[in-house]
Amino acid sequence: TSKDQALVIFVLGGPGAGKGTQCANVVRDYGFKHLSAGDLLREEQDRPGSEFGELIRSYIKEGQIVPMEVTIQLLENAMNAEISKTQNRKFLIDGFPRKMDQALKFEEAVVPSKFTLFLDCDDQTMHERLIDRGKTSGRADDNEESIKKRFRTFVEQSRPVVEHFEKEDRVVKVDATTSKEEVYKRVQEHFEKEGL
Numbered sequence: 001t002s003k004d005q006a007l008v009i010f011v012l013g014g015p016g017a018g019k020g021t022q023c024a025n026v027v028r029d030y031g032f033k034h035l036s037a038g039d040l041l042r043e044e045q046d047r048p049g050s051e052f053g054e055l056i057r058s059y060i061k062e063g064q065i066v067p068m069e070v071t072i073q074l075l076e077n078a079m080n081a082e083i084s085k086t087q088n089r090k091f092l093i094d095g096f097p098r099k100m101d102q103a104l105k106f107e108e109a110v111v112p113s114k115f116t117l118f119l120d121c122d123d124q125t126m127h128e129r130l131i132d133r134g135k136t137s138g139r140a141d142d143n144e145e146s147i148k149k150r151f152r153t154f155v156e157q158s159r160p161v162v163e164h165f166e167k168e169d170r171v172v173k174v175d176a177t178t179s180k181e182e183v184y185k186r187v188q189e190h191f192e193k194e195g196l
């Protein structure tokens with residue numbers, strides 16, 4: 001299929017590391033399509049008639065990872081829709097894969113990623129950002145209890161994915177603790193180096 005020729009970059013990092021923020025910058029400057037797995041799941045959750053609505057709602061609130069069949073299908077649909085609408089085949093996949101089974105399955109069944117951009121941030125900084133955003137985000141998981149669970153899931157299930165790609169030398173790591181502008185400067189350096 002035409003997805004075979006897609007250029008995919010995974011954007012990973014803990015909850016609140018700044019994945020969405022930096023993806024918006026890259027979209028503006030490099031012509032990628034931004035696909036946030038979390039956003040796609042929240043959309044599906046709210047789609048009238050979705051058979052997965054309740055399942056997604058409870059997984060997100062508990063900071064658990066939705067079964068990969070659901071997420072991969074949503075990503076594939078979104079990629080196909082973008083390709084047929086615009087012919088654009090450059091994708092930033094934000095917040096996915098966050099578990100080993102998803103990583104292996106996606107790269108085997110859809111397309112291997114070019115590299116993973118890992119936004120490296122300490123817990124305290126991420127925690128402050130999420131609590132702050134929670135004042136206005138309306139997100140069901142921006143509260144003390146859900147944040148704790150998201151952090152635990154990240155350490156136990158998502159960090160191994162980053163380590164797996166690191167062993168294969170396919171990770172670009174950026175310090176995500178500084179200002180949004182400073183982080184983006186580092187991101188840009190890597191995109192330029194990769195010839196994007």
Ligand code: UP5
Nearest residue numbers: 015016017018019020021037038060065066095129179180
């Ligand atoms: N901010 C950002 N960068 C900053 C900086 N450098 N300095 C100061 N402030 C900065 O940023 C978070 C906040 O910090 C914002 O207010 C921002 O202005 C500020 P944002 O860019 O939104 O960070 P991001 O990393 O995108 O945080 P997000 O909360 O979206 O990360 P999560 O990984 O927790 O959320 P996601 O939406 O990816 O997933 C949510 C849930 O969906 C998961 O917990 C899981 O239950 C489910 N999910 C799956 O099951 N499977 C998947 O594949 C994906 C998600």
Ligand code: MG
Nearest residue numbers: 019020036038
């Ligand atoms: Mg996000």
